[in-house]
Amino acid sequence: MSTHVTTAAAGSLWEGGRSPYLTNSKKFGMWLFIVSDALTFSALLFAYTYSRVSNPNWPTPFHFSPSIVFSSVMTFALLTSSLTMVMAVHSMNQGNRAAAGRWILATMAAGALFVGLHLTEWMNLIRHEHVTAFGNEWGVPLFGATFFAITGLHMTHVVIGLIYLGIICQAVMRGKFQAEDVEVAGLYWHFVDLVWMFVFPLVYLMSAKV
Amino acid sequence: MSTHVAEIQSHGPGVPTFAKVWVALLAMTAMEVFLAYMQTPMMIMLTVLLGLSVIKAALIIAYFMHLKFERLSLFLTLFPMLIFCIVLMLIFLGDAYRIPMMRPPV
Numbered sequence: 669m670s671t672h673v674t675t676a677a678a679g680s681l682w683e684g685g686r687s688p689y690l691t692n693s694k695k696f697g698m699w700l701f702i703v704s705d706a707l708t709f710s711a712l713l714f715a716y717t718y719s720r721v722s723n724p725n726w727p728t729p730f731h732f733s734p735s736i737v738f739s740s741v742m743t744f745a746l747l748t749s750s751l752t753m754v755m756a757v758h759s760m761n762q763g764n765r766a767a768a769g770r771w772i773l774a775t776m777a778a779g780a781l782f783v784g785l786h787l788t789e790w791m792n793l794i795r796h797e798h799v800t801a802f803g804n805e806w807g808v809p810l811f812g813a814t815f816f817a818i819t820g821l822h823m824t825h826v827v828i829g830l831i832y833l834g835i836i837c838q839a840v841m842r843g844k845f846q847a848e849d850v851e852v853a854g855l856y857w858h859f860v861d862l863v864w865m866f867v868f869p870l871v872y873l874m875s876a877k878v
Numbered sequence: 879m880s881t882h883v884a885e886i887q888s889h890g891p892g893v894p895t896f897a898k899v900w901v902a903l904l905a906m907t908a909m910e911v912f913l914a915y916m917q918t919p920m921m922i923m924l925t926v927l928l929g930l931s932v933i934k935a936a937l938i939i940a941y942f943m944h945l946k947f948e949r950l951s952l953f954l955t956l957f958p959m960l961i962f963c964i965v966l967m968l969i970f971l972g973d974a975y976r977i978p979m980m981r982p983p984v
Contacts (some may be wrong), residue, residue, distance in 0.1 A: 681951075689952040699952070703960050714967045721974035732915060740911050744904065750942050751900040758893065851944075858942045865934045868907075869927035873914040 698852045702859045709863050712818050713870060719810040727806040728875045729797040738789045739872045742782050749778035750861045753854045760847040765840050768850060772837040779830050786823055815871060822867055825860045890947045899941045906930045
């Protein structure tokens with residue numbers, strides 16, 4: 669029996685010295701980070717939902733124009749930036765560093781557009797709807813607290829992503845870093861996009877006022 | 879092993895697939911905005927929006943994040959635990975429904 673066990677273990681992917689996921693450690697590390705960060709955002713979105721359900725007079729301050737129009741354009745910018753990021757990884761896999769650099773720059777431009785529009789939308793909400801993180805005209809301070817916490821954390825992720833992509837981009841253009849490094853940066857960027865796919869409908873569209 | 883990794887990576891989707899996924903994501907977003915514009919009843923809208931969001935997330939993870947073309951063991955290591963933990967958070971939602979009824983009348 670012991671012979672059988674030894675043979676089986678020798679053939680196991682999990683014995684050590686082999687990569688059971690057939691992927692590199694940087695990519696696996698990024699996946700683990702993404703899973704932990706997904707739990708953070710899930711907890712925040714649940715806190716938002718909990719607060720909303722427990723407060724029947726939850727505000728609906730997002731006018732279709734400009735708030736929903738702005739946030740829709742932001743969604744378009746983020747989805748497009750994911751496409752350009754995929755193109756950057758694709759170019760890098762084909763060994764075309766110049767094209768990869770240009771696609772990363774395009775991704776950063778779309779990301780910067782997202783941040784710019786988001787800040788404008790925040791200012792609109794603060795100035796015209798008088799919503800802050802501590803209070804609003806509807807008497808539901810939890811709305812501002814959860815809204816600014818979720819969108820603020822997401823925007824922080826986008827800004828960190830822009831810095832991350834900037835570092836990767838200059839390195840790629842100078843002939844440093846490999847395709848896997850661009851792919852790992854891409855995983856982070858797609859995750860930022862992924863989170864917005866839940867924030868946009870749950871926070872904005874569910875509180876739209878036409 | 880590294881040769882095999884390279885083979886796996888080269889079997890990823892091409893540019894037309896990425897473009898199709900992008901168009902599908904935009905179309906679903908447009909559908910969500912339309913529902914908000916039409917002021918669809920709350921529960922119908924929440925159900926449809928969450929359904930579309932899950933589909934969009936799955937498309938991004940599968941194609942843009944390349945998980946469809948990775949080993950199944952990577953998916954099984956990462957996602958069942960994540961989904962289980964997220965579903966566990968639903969336990970608290972019952973309390974949220976009770977809170978408005980527990981508040982003393984003003």
